[in-house]
Every structure is written in structure tokens, then in C-alpha cells.
Amino acid sequence: MLDLMIPPIVAAMLILSIHAYLGLHVIAREVIFVDLAFAQIAAFGTTVALLAGIEMGTTPSLLFALGATLLGALVFSFTRMEESAVPQEAIIGITYVVASAAVILLAGLTAEGAEHIKETLTGTLIWVGWPTIGKMAVVYALVAAFHFALRRHFLAVSFHPEHARSIRMWDFLFYVSFGVVIAFSVEIAGVLMVFSSLVVPAVIAFFFTDRFGVALVIAWVSGTIAIVGGIGASFLWDLATGPLLVCAFGAVLVVAALLKPILGVRPGSRVRVRALSEPPTDQAGDRKRE
Amino acid sequence: MLEKATPFRGQDMICYHKNWAYFEERFQVRCVEYVEAKPGIPPTPGHVAQLIKRIQEEHIDVLLAASYFDRNKVETVAQRGGARLVQVPLAPGARAGVDDYFTLVDTWVTELAAAFAAH
Numbered sequence: 001m002l003d004l005m006i007p008p009i010v011a012a013m014l015i016l017s018i019h020a021y022l023g024l025h026v027i028a029r030e031v032i033f034v035d036l037a038f039a040q041i042a043a044f045g046t047t048v049a050l051l052a053g054i055e056m057g058t059t060p061s062l063l064f065a066l067g068a069t070l071l072g073a074l075v076f077s078f079t080r081m082e083e084s085a086v087p088q089e090a091i092i093g094i095t096y097v098v099a100s101a102a103v104i105l106l107a108g109l110t111a112e113g114a115e116h117i118k119e120t121l122t123g124t125l126i127w128v129g130w131p132t133i134g135k136m137a138v139v140y141a142l143v144a145a146f147h148f149a150l151r152r153h154f155l156a157v158s159f160h161p162e163h164a165r166s167i168r169m170w171d172f173l174f175y176v177s178f179g180v181v182i183a184f185s186v187e188i189a190g191v192l193m194v195f196s197s198l199v200v201p202a203v204i205a206f207f208f209t210d211r212f213g214v215a216l217v218i219a220w221v222s223g224t225i226a227i228v229g230g231i232g233a234s235f236l237w238d239l240a241t242g243p244l245l246v247c248a249f250g251a252v253l254v255v256a257a258l259l260k261p262i263l264g265v266r267p268g269s270r271v272r273v274r275a276l277s278e279p280p281t282d283q284a285g286d287r288k289r290e
Numbered sequence: 291m292l293e294k295a296t297p298f299r300g301q302d303m304i305c306y307h308k309n310w311a312y313f314e315e316r317f318q319v320r321c322v323e324y325v326e327a328k329p330g331i332p333p334t335p336g337h338v339a340q341l342i343k344r345i346q347e348e349h350i351d352v353l354l355a356a357s358y359f360d361r362n363k364v365e366t367v368a369q370r371g372g373a374r375l376v377q378v379p380l381a382p383g384a385r386a387g388v389d390d391y392f393t394l395v396d397t398w399v400t401e402l403a404a405a406f407a408a409h
Contacts, residue, residue, distance in 0.1 A: 004335055004338060004339055005335065053386065055357075056358070110383075110384075124332060124363050126332060126333070126335065126338060127363035127364075127366050127367075128363075128366075129365070129366050234334070234335055235335045235336075238334045238335060238336035238337075239334055240331060240332045240333070240334055241332065241334070241335060242332055243332075
């Protein structure tokens with residue numbers, strides 16, 4: 001029984017490691033539902049592949065999903081409109097809805113259409129095996145290295161866009177890497193779990209701090225509590241793992257919200273990023289605020 | 291057709307969903323347990339553990355699943371228990387060459403017979 005529990009926990013922790021970080025970006029950019037849009041865009045890619053006779057879960061099918069993701073990244077990086085009455089969430093919502101409708105439409109033309117659609121929501125963390133975990137670890141490590149190497153640019157476009165240069169290009173690269181991560185994680189953990197691990201730890205973190213580095217640590221710790229507690233409880237009480245895990249994220253958020261007034265912390269609404277205030281800086285760091 | 295089914299006649303297997311009720315009756319092969327007892331709701335950890343135990347204890351040779359499932363997911367249970375995974379299309383058109391109901395049932399019979407015979 002215990003050996004059944006280890007792979008889901010490891011997989012969920014891997015997902016958390018990168019999603020908690022990306023979640024901080026997502027909250028700062030106010031694009032909360034962008035992961036749902038990307039999940040649906042990737043599903044659209046897989047469905048097109050299916051229509052072309054390519055089975056799900058194969059490498060060509062994955063390439064179709066990634067191709068669609070690239071297209072999505074292009075759309076989102078070109079629709080960032082600081083000075084517009086149209087919030088970007090509107091574009092994201094529209095993308096989500098249209099991609100979903102297109103998936104249903106196309107799935108109707110395949111032989112086992114309805115079954116494919118049902119598979120995406122809850123995910124199947126309980127089935128995850130070591131080869132899948134390995135593949136996921138490699139992809140996430142590459143994306144993480146990419147973000148770490150170029151952290152000044154990525155942090156600047158998300159947290160201090162007024163100081164960032166070539167916003168469109170870095171936005172595009174941000175959304176490409178984000179989309180790649182989502183395409184992998186949704187297939188394993190499902191839309192609900194991916195959304196929770198992205199948004200809940202980041203929200204908890206910004207309850208307590210306005211410093212990016214501290215926020216990342218809080219997000220990782222609170223996410224770990226939710227994962228270990230949720231998967232542990234699922235085995236203890238014999239309840240479905242994926243849904244219970246999502247509820248555990250919700251429960252941790254409630255506890256954190258109750259803890260906030262008790263601790264009496266009041267972080268500022270503007271996130272401070274140390275990496276951006278270190279000299280020398282090639283793109284006007286934000287030294288005044290530190 | 292019924293002769294081709296000899297290797298699995300009277301045998302027990304695990305099925306992913308309750309998809310093959312008529313097939314079970316006609317060819318006298320039984321789904322003794324389902325991976326997803328309630329279709330669409332992922333199984334609980336206890337159910338999976340019990341399933342693996344049952345495959346091992348009763349020496350069940352085959353786990354039958356529809357081809358629209360991700361192979362990796364279904365393989366986990368089969369491998370741990372030591373059963374052979376048989377994935378077949380559930381509807382005509384889902385696999386090249388399986389274009390009508392007759393070839394579909396032919397596929398089920400051939401693949402099941404091969405799996406049981408190999409064990």
C-alpha cells in the first residue's frame with residue numbers, strides 16, 4: 001500500500017516545485033486562468049492529432065500539443081494591453097471557451113470522442129509511474145534552468161513591467177515555457193490539481209509577504225503540506241486521490257487565511273524582487289524600493 | 291469464431307470499465323473486477339491495492355481496457371499484479387482496419403486469445 005503512495009507524492013511535489021514559482025508570476029500578471037486556457041489549447045492540439053490518426057500519449061501527439069501551445073503563447077504575448085479597457089483575462093477566457101468548443105467539435109468527428117474529453121479533468125495521479133516522472137523531471141528542470149538563467153528578464157516583465165525592455169519577446173518566452181509545463185502536468189495530474197498547485201500556494205505566499213524570495217519559500221512549504229496531507233489522507237481514508245488533493249489545497253488556504261490576522265502581517269501590494277535591485281543591472285533595476 | 295475463443299473460455303479477467311457485458315456472456319469470459327468501479331470516478335488507493343492483490347492471489351492473466359486510455363496508466367496495475375494488458379478499440383473506426391462491428395469483435399477475440407494463450 002505504501003509503495004503505491006510514493007510515486008503520486010513524488011509526482012505532485014515535482015509539479016509543485018515549478019508551479020508554485022510560476023504561480024507567483026501568474027498572480028502578479030493577473031492572468032489567473034491562463035493555465036486553464038493552455039490546458040485546453042494543448043487538448044486542442046491532441047484532438048487535431050487524433051483526427052490525423054495519431055494516438056494519444058505518443059510523441060507526434062505531444063508535438064501537436066506543443067505546436068498549439070506555441071500558438072497560444074503568441075496570442076497571449078500580443079494581447080497584453082496595459083492601457084486598454086479590455087483586461088487580458090477577457091482574452092484568456094475567450095481562448096479557453098473557443099478552444100474547448102473546438103475540442104468538442106473535433107472530438108465529435110473521431111471514433112471515441114466523448115471518452116477522450118472525459119479523461120482530462122480529474123487526472124490520474126494515482127497511476128503515475130517512474131518513467132513518466134523521470135520525463136517530467138527532465139522537462140521541468142530544463143524550464144527551471146531557462147528561467148533561472150534569464151531570471152532578471154522574466155521577473156522584470158512579470159513584477160516590474162515598467163522597467164522591462166522588449167516586453168513582448170520576454171512575454172512570449174514566458175508563455176512558451178509556461179505552456180510547455182502545463183501541457184505536461186495536465187496530462188498527468190488533471191486540470192483541477194494543476195490549477196490548485198499553481199494558484200493556491202502563490203496566494204498563500206502573498207498573504208504573508210511582498211518579497212519574492214520569501215514568497216517562493218512560503219509557496220513551496222504550504223504546497224508541500226497540502227500534498228503530503230492530501231495524498232496521505234486519501235490513503236488513510238481510502239478516498240479518490242486527485243479530488244481529495246485539490247480539497248486539501250483549499251483547506252490549507254483556509255487555515256492560512258485564518259492565520260493571517262492572528263500573526264498580524266500586512267505585506268505591501270507591490271512585490272519586491274531582490275534579483276532586480278542588484279547592481280549591475282542591464283535594465284534599470286528597482287533599487288529605490290529595497 | 292467461438293473456436294478461436296477457446297483459450298479464454300471460462301476464464302476470469304479484470305476489466306477497466308463495464309464495457310463488455312454482452313461479449314462476456316457470448317464468449318463465456320468473466321470480468322471479475324473493474325479498475326474503475328464507478329465509471330469516470332478515479333479509483334481509491336485501497337481499491338487499487340486490493341485489485342493488485344486479487345490479480346496475484348487468483349492468478350488472473352489479463353487486464354482488458356479500451357484503447358482510449360493512456361497506456362502508461364493502465365499498465366501500472368497490470369504490471370504490479372503480473373497480468374498482461376490487452377488494450378482494444380471500443381468502437382469501429384478507432385483503429386485503422388477496424389471499420390465495422392464484425393472486425394471489432396474479431397479484434398477482441400484474437401487479442402484476448404493471444405494474451406491468454408501466451409500466459
